[in-house]
Amino acid sequence: MTAQDYNFAYLDEQTKRMIRRAILKGIAVPGYQVPFASREMPMPYGWGTGGVQVTAACLTPDDTLKVIDQGADDTTNAVSIRKFFQRTAGVAVTEATDQASIIQTRHRIPEAPLTEGQILVYQVPIPEPLRFLEPRETETRKMHELEEYGLMHVKLYEDIARHGTIATSYAYPVKVEGRYVMDPSPIPKFDNPKLSDSPAIQLFGAGREQRIYALPPYTQVVSLDFDDHPFVASKADHDCDLCGAGTSYLDEVITDDQGGRMFVCSDTDFCRARREAGHVGRLGTPAPSLEAAQ
Amino acid sequence: MTAPLRTLTAETDRPLLQVQGLTKSYGARIGCAHISFDLFPGEVMGIVGESGSGKSTLLSCLAGHMAPDTGRVIFDTGTGPVDTVTMAEAERRRMARTDWAFVHQNPRDGLRMGVSAGGNVGERLMAIGARHYGEIRATATDWLARVEIAADRIDDRPRAFSGGMQQRLQIARNLVTGPRLVFMDEPTGGLDVSVQARLLDLLRGLVREMGLSVIIVTHDLAVVRLLADRLMVMKGGHVVEQGLTDQVLDDPQHAYTQLLVSSVLQV
Amino acid sequence: MIAIENLSKSFTLHNQGAAVIPVMSGAALTVAPGECVGLIGASGAGKSTLMRMVWGNYLAASGSIRVGTLDVATAAPRQIIRLRRETLGYVSQFLRVVPRVPTLDVVAEPLLTLGVTKDAARARAASLLTRLNIPERLWPLSPTTFSGGEQQRVNIARGFAHSYPALLLDEPTASLDATNREVVLTLIEEAKAKGAAILGIFHDEAARDRVCDRVVDVRAFTPKAA
Numbered sequence: 001m002t003a004q005d006y007n008f009a010y011l012d013e014q015t016k017r018m019i020r021r022a023i024l025k026g027i028a029v030p031g032y033q034v035p036f037a038s039r040e041m042p043m044p045y046g047w048g049t050g051g052v053q054v055t056a057a058c059l060t061p062d063d064t065l066k067v068i069d070q071g072a073d074d075t076t077n078a079v080s081i082r083k084f085f086q087r088t089a090g091v092a093v094t095e096a097t098d099q100a101s102i103i104q105t106r107h108r109i110p111e112a113p114l115t116e117g118q119i120l121v122y123q124v125p126i127p128e129p130l131r132f133l134e135p136r137e138t139e140t141r142k143m144h145e146l147e148e149y150g151l152m153h154v155k156l157y158e159d160i161a162r163h164g165t166i167a168t169s170y171a172y173p174v175k176v177e178g179r180y181v182m183d184p185s186p187i188p189k190f191d192n193p194k195l196s197d198s199p200a201i202q203l204f205g206a207g208r209e210q211r212i213y214a215l216p217p218y219t220q221v222v223s224l225d226f227d228d229h230p231f232v233a234s235k236a237d238h239d240c241d242l243c244g245a246g247t248s249y250l251d252e253v254i255t256d257d258q259g260g261r262m263f264v265c266s267d268t269d270f271c272r273a274r275r276e277a278g279h280v281g282r283l284g285t286p287a288p289s290l291e292a293a294q
Numbered sequence: 295m296t297a298p299l300r301t302l303t304a305e306t307d308r309p310l311l312q313v314q315g316l317t318k319s320y321g322a323r324i325g326c327a328h329i330s331f332d333l334f335p336g337e338v339m340g341i342v343g344e345s346g347s348g349k350s351t352l353l354s355c356l357a358g359h360m361a362p363d364t365g366r367v368i369f370d371t372g373t374g375p376v377d378t379v380t381m382a383e384a385e386r387r388r389m390a391r392t393d394w395a396f397v398h399q400n401p402r403d404g405l406r407m408g409v410s411a412g413g414n415v416g417e418r419l420m421a422i423g424a425r426h427y428g429e430i431r432a433t434a435t436d437w438l439a440r441v442e443i444a445a446d447r448i449d450d451r452p453r454a455f456s457g458g459m460q461q462r463l464q465i466a467r468n469l470v471t472g473p474r475l476v477f478m479d480e481p482t483g484g485l486d487v488s489v490q491a492r493l494l495d496l497l498r499g500l501v502r503e504m505g506l507s508v509i510i511v512t513h514d515l516a517v518v519r520l521l522a523d524r525l526m527v528m529k530g531g532h533v534v535e536q537g538l539t540d541q542v543l544d545d546p547q548h549a550y551t552q553l554l555v556s557s558v559l560q561v
Numbered sequence: 562m563i564a565i566e567n568l569s570k571s572f573t574l575h576n577q578g579a580a581v582i583p584v585m586s587g588a589a590l591t592v593a594p595g596e597c598v599g600l601i602g603a604s605g606a607g608k609s610t611l612m613r614m615v616w617g618n619y620l621a622a623s624g625s626i627r628v629g630t631l632d633v634a635t636a637a638p639r640q641i642i643r644l645r646r647e648t649l650g651y652v653s654q655f656l657r658v659v660p661r662v663p664t665l666d667v668v669a670e671p672l673l674t675l676g677v678t679k680d681a682a683r684a685r686a687a688s689l690l691t692r693l694n695i696p697e698r699l700w701p702l703s704p705t706t707f708s709g710g711e712q713q714r715v716n717i718a719r720g721f722a723h724s725y726p727a728l729l730l731d732e733p734t735a736s737l738d739a740t741n742r743e744v745v746l747t748l749i750e751e752a753k754a755k756g757a758a759i760l761g762i763f764h765d766e767a768a769r770d771r772v773c774d775r776v777v778d779v780r781a782f783t784p785k786a787a
Contacts, residue, residue, distance in 0.1 A: 133406060146384040150391075150421025154406070154413045157420065160427050161410055161449050226427040334639050491660035498659065502674055520659050524638040538638040540618040547620065549575030556576070 009056040009089040015039055019057035019212070023203055026214035031176030032144070033127050038210040048081055048106060049207030051123035055104045058119055058203070059085065064092045066100035071108040071249070071266035078106075095269050107170070109191040111248045111270035114200035116217065122185040124206040127213065129173045129183040149181045152224055160229055169234070174221045181224070182213060189223065190235045190249045196221035238263040243274035244281040308370060310335045310475060310507050311356075316365030318355050324531035325351035329365070331526065331536065335474070338501055338508040340522030340539060342515060342554070348531035349511045350479065356509060357396050357477045358386050369393075369475070391418050395468035399480035401460035404467070405452045411438060411463055412448040418471045437466040441496060458489035462496065469500060478510040482517055494520055515558050519543055527551045562727050562758030563592040563615065568624030568634070569784075570610060584610055588624065588782035590760075594726065597749065597759040599773035602780045608762045611779060612729050615760065616651050617641040628727050646674050650725035652733050656704055656712045664690065664707075665700040668718045675723060682722075689718040692744055710736050714745075721748050728752060730761035734768045746772055 007013065015037075022036035041049040059065070065085055069078040073095040081104060082093050094100050097112040104121040114120060130140040133151050143151065152173050159166045172189035176182050184195055185204060195202065195215065202215040215221065225231040236250045241262040248270055250263040262283055265271035275284060309332035318325035326348035333339055341349045354360035356367055358378055367378045371393065378386055390396070398404035405414055415434040416424070424430050435445050441462035443455075452460050461481065468476065481497070482490040498521060501508060512518060518525055518539055526536040527548065535548040546552045568588040574580045585607050592598045600608040613619040614633070615626055621634040629648050631640055645651070650671075658667050668686035673679065690700060693714040699707070704715040713736055720728070730749070734742045742765075749772045753759060763769035769776070 133409065146387055148387065148421060150417055150419075153420040153425070154409055154417050157416055157427065157430065158410060158413050161412055161431070225425075227425050228428050337639055337642075488661065491662075495659045495662050519657070523642045537620075538617055538641055541620060541638075544613065544618040545572075545620050547573070549579075552575050 006088045008061070009059045009085065010042075011039065011053065011056045015053075016057040019053055022212040023054065023057065023214060026203070026212050027201070027216045029180075030215055030219050031180030031182040031213060033211040033213045035210055036212050038207045041207065043080070043084075045208040046125065047077060048104070048123040050205030050209075050212070051104050051106070051121050051207075052081060052084070052205075053207060054121045054203050054205035054212060055081075055085065055102060056089075058102055058121070059089050059091060061089070061091065063101045064094050064099055066094050066097065066103045066269075067105075068103065068108060068110070068267075068269075069106045070251070071110070071270075072268045074268065096273070097267075097269055107186050107188075108249070108266060109187055109194045111245075111265070111267040112273075114194075114198055116199040118200040120198075120200050120202045122187075122202065122204045124183070124185040124204045124211070125208070126171075127183055127204065127206040127209050127211040129171075129181050144180060147179070149175075152181050153226070156224060156226065156229075160226070166225065166229055166231070172231075173224050175224060176215065177220050178222075182221075184221075188235070188249055189231070190233045192221070192223045192231070193233050195219075236263055239281060240265045240271060240274075241281045242284040243271045243279045244284070245271070245274055245279070307335070308375075309333060310337075310370050311509075312366070312368040312375070313356065314366045314368070316352070316355055316362050316367065318351050318360065318362045324348070326355070326528070326531045329533060331533075333475075333507055333509065335507055336501075336505045337524065338506075338510065338522045339524045339526060340518030341509065341511045341526045341528060342513060342518055343528035344513060344554075347528040349528050351531075352528070353477055353479055353509065353511045357394065358390060359396075391421050392471050393474050395471075395473040395476040397461075397464055397468055397476065397478040397481045399483045401452065401457070401464045404464040405460060407452050410449045410451055411443065411455075414452065414463060414467045415470050418467065422471065433470065434466075437470050438463075440500070441466040442492075456489075457485055458493060461485065461493055465497070465500070469504065469506075472504065474505075474507060476506050476508045478508060478512075480512050480514075481510065482512070482514065490517070497521060515543060515555065527554065562594045562629065563590075563760060564625075564627040565590050565611075565615070566625050566627075568611075568614065568626060568782075569622045570607075570614060570619065571622050583784040585779075585782045586784045588779070590777050592727075592758040592760050594756040594758050595753050596775075597753055597761060597773050599769045599776040600760065600762050601769075601776045601778050607779045607782060609731065611782070612651075612731055612760065612762065616649070616729055617645070646671075648725060649727045649729070650720050650723065651729045651731075652717055652720035653731050654713070654716075654735065656716045658704065660705050661703050663701045664695065664704045664715055667704055667715060668722055671719060671723045685722055686718065689721060690715075692748075693718050694741055694744070710738070710741070713737060714741060717745055717748070721752065724752065724755055724757070726757055728757050728759045728761075730759060730763075732762055732764060734763065734765045742768065 019036055022034045026034045041052055067078045067082040069075040085091055086093055097110040102119045106123045128140055130143055130151055133155055134140050156166050159168055170188050171183055171186045172192055174182050174184055197218050199217050201217055204213045223231040238250055239246045240248060240250060242264050245265055248265045248267060251266045253262050253264055255262055311333040314330050316329040317327045329352055343349045355362040368375045369378050412431055412434040415437050416430040419430050435448060438448060443459060443462060452463055482493055522539045525539045525542040527534050529550045535542060535551045543555055546555050566589050569586040571581055571583040602608055610619060614621050617633045626633040628644060631644050665683055665686050668689060669682035672682035672685060695714055704712050717733055733745050746768055
């Protein structure tokens with residue numbers, strides 16, 4: 001505990017207990033959206049207030065926290081949340097996926113395989129996958145209750161009708177253990193296969209919408225599709241220009257105004273580890289030292 | 295010429311829908327009271343009456359949109375008669391999108407306005423497990439043709455359609471799963487008369503070809519004369535008269551029906 | 562085929578002080594297969610009322626109206642619907658159809674409801690329209706825009722599309738020229754030859770004499786003035 005006027009991890013113990021109950025219920029009913037009394041956090045909605053509350057409820061003083069935003073540890077959102085917990089909980093932090101016990105993420109699943117004992121906390125803007133086509137909350141809850149999920153395929157149908165292929169590339173809907181249809185948060189559909197059968201606990205927090213849902217370890221998660229338009233976990237058809245990785249999810253970076261661009265791993269920790277291990281991409285420089293990078 | 299007669303055994307068999315003592319009140323005010331009738335396969339029944347006569351309340355109770363206070367609505371599911379009032383909601387909703395259909399007066403209530411015509415028609419198919427895009431689309435194209443919507447409009451949204459087209463799209467969306475019982479709430483209301491005529495002709499053809507049973511609520515006596523086999527006249531929540539459509543219209547027995555019929559402008 | 566016994570009818574006008582007007586009592590007649598019976602009597606004597614009671618759109622107060630095996634006076638709506646589809650035809654003086662439906666389909670419809678294929682039904686409709694001298698260019702148009710005589714002929718074609726075992730004819734030759742009148746009378750004779758029982762109203766006395774085997778004067782059924 002830091003010598004501040006805050007309780008450990010900012011939230012009071014009663015609130016954390018309430019959130020833990022929602023998390024446990026979510027784990028007991030995989031994919032089901034559990035309502036919870038989301039608190040005002042010292043950051044605006046859309047900056048991860050749901051994820052932060054879930055993380056706060058899970059943190060213990062012995063935990064090591066990693067925070068990523070779009071795969072990167074060094075963007076504003078990730079840095080501010082990491083600092084928030086360093087200040088309010090005094091926990092250790094890391095950028096290395098395999099060193100972290102709790103990872104809060106916005107819009108990505110790390111490339112490195114997760115392991116048992118790890119918790120991955122997703123920040124979720126809109127937890128309701130049916131919202132796009134059915135605006136009534138009463139009706140969508142009824143649809144979940146009765147497993148009326150035809151509408152979800154209407155969304156995919158519209159995609160194919162308009163684009164010739166399922167153009168949904170992120171927040172791609174999934175079905176959990178053959179029961180609940182779930183929004184996996186705006187992760188790229190490239191990450192969808194990693195949702196399934198993961199050894200880690202996956203928790204989803206939506207602060208503004210006041211919902212928590214969860215995937216316990218080794219949960220079966222299937223991406224919805226059509227028989228004649230099967231799900232494909234696509235990525236940019238390139239290798240990383242820095243580390244040469246051919247299987248990681250890439251960001252496109254515009255490098256000048258002459259049309260120059262490069263593709264780099266969105267997972268900065270994964271890319272750094274590869275370069276330190278001697279891998280070099282098209283535009284990369286050989287193995288910068290860890291000290292230099294920091 | 296000798297006409298090959300269609301098999302008519304089903305008609306004499308058992309009713310598709312049996313309504314027994316249906317009552318719905320809004321506090322002290324009567325919505326509809328003590329309604330009983332049988333509807334047989336292939337029959338089209340009209341329910342007429344002025345605003346507030348209880349015809350819409352009755353339709354809502356029959357279609358499961360509203361729970362009646364007392365009474366039974368027994369539907370022959372094919373595996374046996376079931377009281378839809380007491381059946382589990384999940385089952386009732388499943389029936390509502392397979393064996394039943396509901397055509398709203400306002401197409402906006404029965405269509406997804408943000409979804410293409412093809413998606414609107416395909417939704418019921420996907421809801422019952424269709425997972426082959428090509429087949430869903432082929433069925434949707436076929437149904438658009440049956441309701442006289444050009445195949446090249448399949449990816450347009452209903453917003454871009456005229457009122458008559460929207461209503462025909464709503465019908466296609468409802469009939470794609472081959473329901474046996476169709477509820478219609480003023481399906482021709484709000485349409486131009488020439489558009490109404492086309493819709494009526496289309497509905498007659500579909501009723502005949504699919505052997506549909508229909509319960510149609512309307513205040514338009516001309517519509518029921520052309521569409522309905524039987525007529526039920528409601529006033530103040532009660533059925534005051536029922537019978538063969540042209541008998542009720544040509545030889546009304548009840549004072550209210552006589553007033554209703556004599557109030558229609560002749561053209 | 563058609564047997565009426567002890568039939569009576571009255572109208573109750575609720576909106577005119579609940580006045581009860583008896584219009585018929587003790588009506589009785591029979592029509593055998595292959596027979597044509599003409600109803601006579603002055604206007605207002607009850608010819609049309611009797612026809613409508615047989616058709617089922619006027620309720621009988623008492624008595625029975627057997628058509629085939631069904632008593633129309635007590636039958637359920639669906640039984641009458643089925644009777645009209647299979648057994649009992651009616652050529653009225655007025656054409657009542659959905660606007661905008663092509664003439665050819667208007668005539669073919671009774672066959673379609675019997676499950677006849679579209680092609681066969683249309684072929685039968687086309688041959689009847691040809692016989693009744695409705696020019697082919699009019700077939701795709703709705704009959705609602707036709708002249709009175711043309712509408713009457715469309716109505717007749719529709720009434721004869723299916724070979725009903727029992728047929729009601731209300732002034733079938735009214736407003737027809739000599740040529741078409743002849744066609745209609747021939748159609749009636751053909752129907753009789755096939756065994757149809759026909760009950761008709763003919764103001765055209767020559768036509769009545771030609772097709773009717775006997776006549777029934779409905780004035781005999783007029784209630785005795787109170």
